[in-house]
Amino acid sequence: MDKRFFLALLLTMGVIVITPRIFPGVVPPAERTAPLVAALPQTTDAPATPPTGTATARSRATGVDAAPNTPLAPAPAARTVRLTNGTTDPKGRWSALATYDFSTRGAALLGADLPRYKRLDGGTGAVRLSDGGLPLVRYRLIAGGDTIRLDAMDFAAAADTVDGRARVTFTTPVGSGSVRIIYTLSPTDYLADVDVQVTGVSTPAFLLTDLPQGFDTQESDSTEDRRHLAYAMRTPVGGAERIDFRKPEPGERLVRSGPFTWTVAKSKYFLVGLLARDSAASPLAELQVTGAMRVNKVASRAQATAISPLGPDGVALELYAGPQEWERLVALGREFEHTNPYGGWISGVVQPFATIVMRVLLWMRHNFRLEYGWILVIFGVSIRLLMWPLNSKMMRSQVTMQRVAPAVQAAQNKHKGDPEKQREAVMKVYADAGISPFAPLAGCLPMLLPMPILFALFFVFQNTIEFRGVPFLWFPDISVADPLYIAPFITGGSMFLLSWIGMRNSPPNPQTKMMAYMMPIMMTVFGINFAAGLNLYWFVQNFAALPQQWLISNERGKSPAPVAVIASGSERKRR
Numbered sequence: 158m159d160k161r162f163f164l165a166l167l168l169t170m171g172v173i174v175i176t177p178r179i180f181p182g183v184v185p186p187a188e189r190t191a192p193l194v195a196a197l198p199q200t201t202d203a204p205a206t207p208p209t210g211t212a213t214a215r216s217r218a219t220g221v222d223a224a225p226n227t228p229l230a231p232a233p234a235a236r237t238v239r240l241t242n243g244t245t246d247p248k249g250r251w252s253a254l255a256t257y258d259f260s261t262r263g264a265a266l267l268g269a270d271l272p273r274y275k276r277l278d279g280g281t282g283a284v285r286l287s288d289g290g291l292p293l294v295r296y297r298l299i300a301g302g303d304t305i306r307l308d309a310m311d312f313a314a315a316a317d318t319v320d321g322r323a324r325v326t327f328t329t330p331v332g333s334g335s336v337r338i339i340y341t342l343s344p345t346d347y348l349a350d351v352d353v354q355v356t357g358v359s360t361p362a363f364l365l366t367d368l369p370q371g372f373d374t375q376e377s378d379s380t381e382d383r384r385h386l387a388y389a390m391r392t393p394v395g396g397a398e399r400i401d402f403r404k405p406e407p408g409e410r411l412v413r414s415g416p417f418t419w420t421v422a423k424s425k426y427f428l429v430g431l432l433a434r435d436s437a438a439s440p441l442a443e444l445q446v447t448g449a450m451r452v453n454k455v456a457s458r459a460q461a462t463a464i465s466p467l468g469p470d471g472v473a474l475e476l477y478a479g480p481q482e483w484e485r486l487v488a489l490g491r492e493f494e495h496t497n498p499y500g501g502w503i504s505g506v507v508q509p510f511a512t513i514v515m516r517v518l519l520w521m522r523h524n525f526r527l528e529y530g531w532i533l534v535i536f537g538v539s540i541r542l543l544m545w546p547l548n549s550k551m552m553r554s555q556v557t558m559q560r561v562a563p564a565v566q567a568a569q570n571k572h573k574g575d576p577e578k579q580r581e582a583v584m585k586v587y588a589d590a591g592i593s594p595f596a597p598l599a600g601c602l603p604m605l606l607p608m609p610i611l612f613a614l615f616f617v618f619q620n621t622i623e624f625r626g627v628p629f630l631w632f633p634d635i636s637v638a639d640p641l642y643i644a645p646f647i648t649g650g651s652m653f654l655l656s657w658i659g660m661r662n663s664p665p666n667p668q669t670k671m672m673a674y675m676m677p678i679m680m681t682v683f684g685i686n687f688a689a690g691l692n693l694y695w696f697v698q699n700f701a702a703l704p705q706q707w708l709i710s711n712e713r714g715k716s717p718a719p720v721a722v723i724a725s726g727s728e729r730k731r732r
Contacts, residue, residue: 192412193363193443193464235262238314240323242342255347255479257340263308264327264338265292266429269347269478277377277626277634284375286427286478293369293429294476296338298331298467301359305331308367312338333357340476347479348489350434354471362467364440366474368422369429370449371402371458376425377626378637385425385620388461389496390444391418393437397498403456405448417441418491420463423481426622428496431463432475432489440465440472480622483515497620510613515621522623530629533690537697540610545705607698611691618688627690635690642685644692649681651699658706 237260243253258267268287276284286293295308312327324341334357341350353364368388376382386402390413398413405411416439421430433439441463449458465472477489486494499507521532568582618624624636632639639645656677684692 192445193414193466235260235311236314237261237267238316238325240316240325240340240342242323242344242346244345254345257342257349257478259314259325259327259340260292261312261314261327263292263295263310264312264314264329265296265308266294266340266476266478267292269293271347271427271479274480274622275626276375278375278379279377280375284427285373286429287373288369288371289373291370292367293478295367296353297365297367298336298355298358299363299365300355301362303359305358307336310336312336331355331358346485346489347477349476349478351431351474351476352471353467353474355467358467364465364467364472366431366463366465368420368431368461368463370460372422372424372427374424377634381637382425383455383457385423386457386459387497388420388422388444388446388459389430389498390415390420390441391492391495392416393418397492397495399498400446400461401456402448402459403451405446405459407448407450409448411446413444413446415439415442415444417444417463419493419496420444420461421477421496422461423496423620425620426625427480429478430476430493430496432477432491432493434473434475440474442466481620482622484519499616499619506609507612507616510609511616514610514613515617518617519623528629529624529627529690530632530635530693533635533694534697537694538701540607541698541701541705544607548702548705549709611695614691614694615687618691624688624690629690629693632689632693635693636688638686639689639692644689644696645681645684645687648684648692648696648699649677651696652680653677655699655702655706658703658710 237258239256239258241253241256243251245251253272255272256270258269259265260267268285270283270285272283274284276282292308297307298305307329310329310331312329314325314327316323316325318324319341322341322344324339327338329336334355337352337354339350339352339354341352343349355362355364371386372382374382387399388402389397389399391397392415400411400413417433418439418441419430419432420441421428423430431441433441443464445462445464447460448456449460451457465474477493479485481497483494486496494512495508499511518529518532518536521527521535522529525532525535527535564586565583568586569579572579572582618636621636625634627635629635631641631643653674684695
């Protein structure tokens, strides 16, 4: 096959192999051989209300041993406390940011209404973060070896405001002491301070915070939404790690050691997570993730529990329940924007590129005030214009290489048995033609230079809520695949047209011709599953490259005919 094709493959392999060593990716923390809390009891999806009748082993209402045949009184109905926060625009108009529902049973977060985001699953109204009626966040205690099921206990609730921030305080007696859980909402963010204070329990004591076991999907593509279900955590030293719901087998438990800056449960566009207020002394000491049973081989459920040692001051955390808005997550600090670590073992390369691309797109959106569809069009054209000088240089180098290719072949054939003389003869051909010895390698760069941006955009479209539900042209949503399959065929067609123009006035090459047909077909098939916005960027930058390809092709037609041999100076004198 064409040597340039092999050189391109070699360069690609070099990028894959070398870049992780230059930019080391995230190294997952080692699993604990001895968990902080061994044999951690798991919560179930059963209703938390204790049954009436007789207790024979352990009271679900208190989580401590009860005497046999002790009648249990019916539990009172749980009450829901709703807190709303919002912001005021420059004109003084107030708008709700989120409404959070807390239950007096377990002081648990039940759900969150996000009025600034619409359902896309055909339903009406705003997105609601929920899990089929189960709490999103719930608590348990381990005290002196006993499990206290806070999620099955009833709390007294008192709502008020402090410094303009909505607050609710839950309290309940436990043994000779009490448990107090306080939520204080941020007025401008999807964030709440959580303070857990426990007295009168045996030591050592640990707070167990159960993250969501799943999310109700409200996306147009529910399968794609479930595919992104995952837990993620970040250590100050090891960086961020993601554990997809499908990673642990049913019943398998994965243990990750902290301390963690944050731990989250996420869907494609939304997340619920815990953040340490002081990352230097984080109470998030450990995370245990357990696989759940799968339905039709789909891992739509899992369980994760964050473990925090209880000291005399209790546990102080922040709770985020809202969208994965990139700028908002960046503003929260603690590298919270990395709640979706992607790229696997090449994340050290992919994520920096994705960050740059995201910053550029958001900057263009804020300054040009255009829809994201037009932003992607402008971005695709701009990338080609920025690469125009370098591409021109590389393409002209290819034209020269094609002209002297017969002379290079003749020099190689003349010194087949002597590699050193063969190398000198080839270098002589290059020198007489005014070509750099690195020209064959540089000729592959035009096809490789756009790839990092394309890869970065691929991952940006995976979880960037800024593109969610954005229509453009015939696309109902640029963040999901084109339902009409028009975009991938335009992408494939533009690739073929670019290759066809590039082959004009070039020497016949069966391998190049084969690649000109095969690559567009392959990328059309791949593009069927790509986000419509990614296909849009791809075919726009292909069309933007056509004028340059046409000009270089015409230059190739006017260049001197290929030479079989370039004679040395002494040979010219003898002639």
